[in-house]
Amino acid sequence: MKKEIKELQYYTDELEEKIIELSLKLKNKNNELNEVVDLNNLIFKKLIHNLKNPVGVSFSFSEMILEGLPNYNPDKLKSHIEIIKNSAEFSLNFLNKLAEYARYQQPDLKFTFLAYNFNNFINAVIEKAEVLANKKSIRIKKHIPLAVIEFKFDKNELEIAILNILNNAIRYSKENTEIEVEIVHENPNLIISISDNGIGLEEKDLSFIFNEFSVVNTYSEDKVKCIGLGLPIAQKIVKKHEGKISVKSEILKGSSFTISLPTNN
Numbered sequence: 001m002k003k004e005i006k007e008l009q010y011y012t013d014e015l016e017e018k019i020i021e022l023s024l025k026l027k028n029k030n031n032e033l034n035e036v037v038d039l040n041n042l043i044f045k046k047l048i049h050n051l052k053n054p055v056g057v058s059f060s061f062s063e064m065i066l067e068g069l070p071n072y073n074p075d076k077l078k079s080h081i082e083i084i085k086n087s088a089e090f091s092l093n094f095l096n097k098l099a100e101y102a103r104y105q106q107p108d109l110k111f112t113f114l115a116y117n118f119n120n121f122i123n124a125v126i127e128k129a130e131v132l133a134n135k136k137s138i139r140i141k142k143h144i145p146l147a148v149i150e151f152k153f154d155k156n157e158l159e160i161a162i163l164n165i166l167n168n169a170i171r172y173s174k175e176n177t178e179i180e181v182e183i184v185h186e187n188p189n190l191i192i193s194i195s196d197n198g199i200g201l202e203e204k205d206l207s208f209i210f211n212e213f214s215v216v217n218t219y220s221e222d223k224v225k226c227i228g229l230g231l232p233i234a235q236k237i238v239k240k241h242e243g244k245i246s247v248k249s250e251i252l253k254g255s256s257f258t259i260s261l262p263t264n265n
Helices: 002-071 074-103 118-135 155-171 230-240
Strands: 114-117 139-143 150-153 178-186 189-196 244-250 254-262
Touching: 002 074, 074 230, 114 118, 118 139, 118 150, 118 155, 118 178, 155 178, 155 189, 155 230, 155 254, 230 244
Parallel strands: 139 178
Antiparallel strands: 114 150, 178 189, 189 254, 244 254
């Protein structure tokens, strides 16, 4: 009899542990679901907020052109069409960025990790960024080790992350300035530092810049409106590589982003 009671107590205790474990899992899933719902609500609000103005501008100027076309001179017509074009361009860029961001919310999103020569990779990425940099006469200085660095990473995804940071550095830097890209291999980690002499950020804003749609400086130096998804996307890509991303910045003196990636995978 005592043995049966003891066994019953054992199974009861075991059942209680399983119930507690399942309750915790359910709570975690509910929290994840609430986070997804909150994010979707935020995306919906931002979608309306960011598209309402450019669509409204395009409609208004299109209406003005149609109603007053006989009285338009070529310069005025060109000016108004450019306004419509810029509004449409921003809307398309916003939708493309939103679609790109939505891809990283998929729980089944898989990265392809293959061994690559990182030296060749980073040189090719910088070359792409130089297309935008050259338009502002910005020089990108490279400090890349001569020794070949080879490890497994997703080439396409990591390119997106680094370009997002480089493009931000270019957009928020004045003409005829420099951006430095330094690569240091401190086994088992690879350190990628991207530093600019741009407008910089206040310390109080640094903890928010990786949040979705967080915009500290609404417009870049070239008057392009910031959407606020480039850095969150970069962070998600770095995390998928089991790495870390951090930033140091000083207002009016520039910013320095550091990506640390493990190379012993």
